[in-house]
Amino acid sequence: MAADVLGARASRTRGAVLEAAEELFSARGFDGTRLEDIAERVGIRRASIVYYFKDKRELYEAVLASVFGEFHAALAAALARDLPLLERIDAAVSTWVDFVGRRPAVARIILREVADAGPDRRSAVLEYTQPFVDLVRKQILERPDFAEANLARVDPVHVASIVAGTSVFLVAAMPALLPDRQLNPTSAEQLEVHKQELLRIVRRMLDSSESQSA
Amino acid sequence: MAADVLGARASRTRGAVLEAAEELFSARGFDGTRLEDIAERVGIRRASIVYYFKDKRELYEAVLASVFGEFHAALAAALARDLPLLERIDAAVSTWVDFVGRRPAVARIILREVADAGPDRRSAVLEYTQPFVDLVRKQILERPDFAEANLARVDPVHVASIVAGTSVFLVAAMPALLPDRQLNPTSAEQLEVHKQELLRIVRRMLDSSESQSA
DNA sequence: GTCTATAGAGAGATAGAC
């Protein structure tokens, strides 16, 4: 049942299911989440979920589409502003950190997806990350000013991996590894610190005046 | 059944089970792995696994203990050499990258553990990471030369999070996100590139001559 | 739209033979 042919109540229920699913899939993974739990959180019965999503897998895919779609939109908006190259890169990193901070559940979902995606079972994530890769390529790598800029020749994939890996790891791991401190990595202050660290790291990676070889 | 009271054949079987379990838990997660699959890979029957590990959970815990224990030993050995502070830090990072490169399955396991460890369910990972945190504290943070060194006041947890996050993410994510390239992130060359990137990043984070505020 | 009831598959655990 697609979202756009529903009445007001149904649309609300569907949204609530999606929201509860995102949180639970994020916290416990696909296998570890029971439809029962999702239904309970929404306040309905398990069987009602299938009115909106034909099975568990479809619900999960809908969560992925929602999460990655929202980030894609945010990134596209950030890159649409016609900024100079380095500022555009900064904006991309910044948008990413803000997004992860705003929806920390996403961090865990990405962590799990990456762990699941072996060399054999690679299709799952790719479908959702591809549009994002295309966006970066089109709006950064293939722009004339990128070729003109005298950047260090770092593999963009390494850069992306560092940006994605650190943010996701920090948001997901910090609360678990620091039970004593009451530091919240998604607080505005912590996110800002992390964002500045990341921006510094990325800028330096791209700086051709620094030696890039071993 | 502990490893030290077994005969030669049994000891071999137990080791094979542990090895197969590490690989499968890493690739598919705890829930996604069937004892059936582990047994099949070893060439025995499901019921025989229970002779060595009383249940699935115990087998999984044994895998964790093995993985984290081995890394702890490697790190302890690296830090036992009485090097100057900055070289000791380099050695720690280097040991970590080598370890992840040598046992890429570990990367996925850590990814999953981090994703599982919410603010609520934090006990699981902590038990295994604590000795490692203690080691770093004792051999780096609490040494007199650390206090004397004029390092930037970065949160060590941020540093650790960046080191761990990038390596784990790179090793686990790269093969999945780059189906076209036949780049293997665990190849000696790629690992070396990554290691140098990481060392550079860490050194700069700790360098007090760089501004650390936004 | 949401419910109750139930069917059916999957997988871990256990008993006991060899």
Added chain:
DNA sequence: GTCTATCTCTCTATAGAC
């Protein structure tokens, strides 16, 4: 030590009432 056979529980999916 390793096997076969079986028990049992959990959870998804389906049928159909309201």
